Amino acid sequence: MPTTATTTQFTFQAVRSDADKEAFRQLPYQIYRGDPNWVPHIRQEVEAVFDPKQNTFFTHGQAERWIMRNALGEVVGRVAAFINDRKANTFNQPTGGLGFFECIDDQDAAFALFDQCKSWLTERGMEAMDGPVNFGENNKYWGLITENYDLKPYYGQNYNPEYYVRLFEAYGFQVYFNQYIFHKLFATPLPELFQRRSDRIKAQPQYAIRTYEKNQPLKYARHFMEIYNDAWETHDNFRAMTEQQALNLLKQIKPVVDELLLHFVYYEDSPIAFMVALPNINRLYEKVGDNMNLWGKLKFLFHQKTTNVRDCYGVAFGVKQKYQMRGIEGLIFDNLREVCWNEKEQRHKYDTYIVTWVGDFNPKMVRVMEALGCQRVRTMATYRKLFDENAEFERSPII
Numbered sequence: 001m002p003t004t005a006t007t008t009q010f011t012f013q014a015v016r017s018d019a020d021k022e023a024f025r026q027l028p029y030q031i032y033r034g035d036p037n038w039v040p041h042i043r044q045e046v047e048a049v050f051d052p053k054q055n056t057f058f059t060h061g062q063a064e065r066w067i068m069r070n071a072l073g074e075v076v077g078r079v080a081a082f083i084n085d086r087k088a089n090t091f092n093q094p095t096g097g098l099g100f101f102e103c104i105d106d107q108d109a110a111f112a113l114f115d116q117c118k119s120w121l122t123e124r125g126m127e128a129m130d131g132p133v134n135f136g137e138n139n140k141y142w143g144l145i146t147e148n149y150d151l152k153p154y155y156g157q158n159y160n161p162e163y164y165v166r167l168f169e170a171y172g173f174q175v176y177f178n179q180y181i182f183h184k185l186f187a188t189p190l191p192e193l194f195q196r197r198s199d200r201i202k203a204q205p206q207y208a209i210r211t212y213e214k215n216q217p218l219k220y221a222r223h224f225m226e227i228y229n230d231a232w233e234t235h236d237n238f239r240a241m242t243e244q245q246a247l248n249l250l251k252q253i254k255p256v257v258d259e260l261l262l263h264f265v266y267y268e269d270s271p272i273a274f275m276v277a278l279p280n281i282n283r284l285y286e287k288v289g290d291n292m293n294l295w296g297k298l299k300f301l302f303h304q305k306t307t308n309v310r311d312c313y314g315v316a317f318g319v320k321q322k323y324q325m326r327g328i329e330g331l332i333f334d335n336l337r338e339v340c341w342n343e344k345e346q347r348h349k350y351d352t353y354i355v356t357w358v359g360d361f362n363p364k365m366v367r368v369m370e371a372l373g374c375q376r377v378r379t380m381a382t383y384r385k386l387f388d389e390n391a392e393f394e395r396s397p398i399i
Helices: 018-031 043-049 056-060 107-123 163-171 192-202 217-232 243-256 282-288 294-306 328-339 363-371
Strands: 004-006 011-014 061-069 075-084 095-103 128-131 144-147 174-185 207-211 262-267 270-279 311-319 352-359 375-386
Touching: 018 043, 018 061, 018 075, 018 095, 056 061, 056 075, 061 107, 075 107, 095 107, 095 163, 107 128, 107 163, 144 163, 163 375, 174 363, 192 328, 207 328, 217 243, 217 262, 217 270, 217 311, 243 270, 262 328, 270 328, 282 294, 311 328, 352 363
Parallel strands: 095 128, 311 352
Antiparallel strands: 004 011, 011 061, 061 075, 075 095, 128 375, 144 375, 174 352, 174 375, 207 262, 262 270, 270 311
16 A cells, blocks of 8 residues: 555655654644643654554554645644454444544644545445544543643643544534543542441451552452453453453553552452552653653653652542442542541642543443542543444443
């Protein structure tokens, strides 16, 4: 397949060379020039998405990305298209993905980018595309901000100008599901009902709650895997997690782990729930920049020691089905507030807990977050575009 394609106004270049990669990386700096809330993604992590040696999704899928130039040769857009074979055909219409979209405020340019992805996906049997999504797990590079553009993104969160919503919807993308971002202040006590439930569970000797120990990664990887597979097995497109995958997750986050933020709950020594949270390292990347080469890593370590990161964000949360809606969620938040309390300074180590996102397809969890006193602070959306305009559009199934 040729690496270049031309429309009436625009020329597409498949990203291959180092110069192409640099042009792909540099465009956001043009789009977000002067925006104090934007934080660039780490270049090595973005490149890893498109590297078959680093991204295991290439074992069951494919991806392509492009930069787009106008008639003057200026890069005015970029985009990527993906197919995850394990997921594509589980929908009514075989569905691929679109991601890493950046574009000037020009509808013709945006439509050309969308058309490029649609054409590539159609050639491979797809009948719809979701976007913006990632060729990987949904905890990074996923969703479009549709409400509240005044917050800095947490680590790995997509960020976009408001006009992107207009461009997506004008092309015919419809909201497949909304993603709600919640914040909870550590200084705010639990609602009375959850506090009573937490106190009741604490009083029962069968229950125990422990924070993570870095020197025992295999033990906690096994506990994480067991809880995750039980909690999520009824969800749409569930794939069981392996012990190695759980261990890889803990190894990846090891450099930035604060053991106070990883909690496991046990009933008669059997793991039943977990919460994995991390300090919001975007506070450090704001100072370090987007390049984690040797110099970048040294700068990161320096700022890690000298910067007081006051917010943390949830990476994963799970409760075995048998123990859901029993107050375990409140128990974890209650314990989190307690262990993060600095007695000497009479304040919590962190100010804010960020619940990264909860889909509106999971109304039970949305209700739990609201009942816990979490405040919804941002809405994002995963959009879907059906290629057949006469096909029936369906929102994501409710869990």
